[in-house]
Amino acid sequence: MKPDILQLCPFMPTLEAALAERFTLHRWFEMADGEAFLASHGAAIRGVVTGGHLGLPPELGARLPGLEIVAINGVGYDKVDLTVAKARGYRVANTPDVLTEDVADLAIGLSISLLRQIVRGHDHVRTGQWPSGDLGLGRKVSRRRFGIFGLGRIGRAIARRLEAFDCPISYASRTRQDVPYTFHDTPLALASHCDALIVAAAATPDTRHIIDAPVLAALGANGVLVNVARGSLVDEAALVAALVSGQLGGAALDVFEDEPRVPRALWDMPNVVLTPHMASATHETRADMARLLLANLDAHFSGQPLPAAVV
Numbered sequence: 001m002k003p004d005i006l007q008l009c010p011f012m013p014t015l016e017a018a019l020a021e022r023f024t025l026h027r028w029f030e031m032a033d034g035e036a037f038l039a040s041h042g043a044a045i046r047g048v049v050t051g052g053h054l055g056l057p058p059e060l061g062a063r064l065p066g067l068e069i070v071a072i073n074g075v076g077y078d079k080v081d082l083t084v085a086k087a088r089g090y091r092v093a094n095t096p097d098v099l100t101e102d103v104a105d106l107a108i109g110l111s112i113s114l115l116r117q118i119v120r121g122h123d124h125v126r127t128g129q130w131p132s133g134d135l136g137l138g139r140k141v142s143r144r145r146f147g148i149f150g151l152g153r154i155g156r157a158i159a160r161r162l163e164a165f166d167c168p169i170s171y172a173s174r175t176r177q178d179v180p181y182t183f184h185d186t187p188l189a190l191a192s193h194c195d196a197l198i199v200a201a202a203a204t205p206d207t208r209h210i211i212d213a214p215v216l217a218a219l220g221a222n223g224v225l226v227n228v229a230r231g232s233l234v235d236e237a238a239l240v241a242a243l244v245s246g247q248l249g250g251a252a253l254d255v256f257e258d259e260p261r262v263p264r265a266l267w268d269m270p271n272v273v274l275t276p277h278m279a280s281a282t283h284e285t286r287a288d289m290a291r292l293l294l295a296n297l298d299a300h301f302s303g304q305p306l307p308a309a310v311v
Contacts, residue, residue: 003301004041006049006064011073015290017051022297028060047071048299050109052094053277055079068243069300073293074280075099076230077204077310085311093296094264094309097153098288099280104157106279107198107228110252111146114224114273115139115196136297139222142166147194149187150229151177158198162225170194187211189252191218196226203230213238216230216248224250228279240265256277 005023018095019025026045028249032035038060048056052074058081060308061067065157085092103255113119117138124135142165148155151173153246159181161171170182177183184190187210191197193261199218201207211225211234219225226249236257242248243266249269256262266272280289295307 003046004044004287005047005049005297008048008056008060010056010291011049012286014287015073015293018290018294019120019189019297022294023047047300049073049293049297052076052079056081058084069093069297071293071296071300072310073289076203078230078232082311083229086306087282091300091306093195093293093300093306093308094310095289095292095296096308097284098292100153102282102285103154103200103228103279106254106275107158107200107226108155108161108227110226110254110273110275111224112141112199114226114250114252114271115144119273120270139300143168145193145195147171147184147190147197148181149173149177149190149197149199149233152200152202154228155200157200158200160295167173168265183226187215188218191223194219195222196224199225199229199233200229201229201233205231208232210233210241211235216242219248221246222249224248225253226252228254231259236263 002022002024006021006026006028007019008028010029014019015114026041034132041048042063043066046066047069048067049071050056054071056070061084067090069091070085075094077092077094077095080092082092096160117135117136121135124130144167146162146167148158148169148171151171155171162169170190170193172184172187184193199211213235216225216238239251240263243251254292255277260275268273280286292308299306
């Protein structure tokens, strides 16, 4: 008998085909009557496959008494209650490392797009405005003071890329690291010493809204914020207020507090670049993520150690 797996969100067709070949797959996001399914099949579910943006809603997890593993197609596991997982004895696995390069690349791309006004320039040409006048000046990327909040795998990859632009780099992290960058012990201190702040830390209860109004004020009217981590790290209401008032110079955001809903006020701001949580969205990386997700599931159901265990 194939193990029963509950799939919470859509994946690439190749990944879905591989899951369907290995397991009895139940597609939660397509069910018209989830309550009826849980009543009849909830006890049979041994695994959940999900995205980092979704995790495992606690009310759903509570209805799966036979759950053995939650396999996340992504690096973030902030939306899975690890305390509950440990107490109930089910495993949690993710797909780290394989998406580091893509997320770092997008952080640099967003920074350049914002500072050099690439998106605005694109619109200026495509909407026929260029014959009526030039776009106006952007801001230099090279030698700009960059700060990185969160110097884990992704943060370090971002820093290595910024070195090529001769940028002075500083960081704030839980601990001081053996790196050639300037350490600050809080995001506020970091923001006070940089012109562009890139958020690359993990989402935890301690980091919720850690990029708040004082941090944004410290960045200042010529400073910019770039977020490729999780929307919860930034106080979105404070960010909108800082941008509207001119207290903050600009923002480039790939993640938001209530995805896919993005504050309407951000849509038309000329000093804002928005992308739809696409940092890992390349063919190559999604294929690597799929392989690691499958490897986690295969290892669990064959009694082997998980390649990428969280708990």
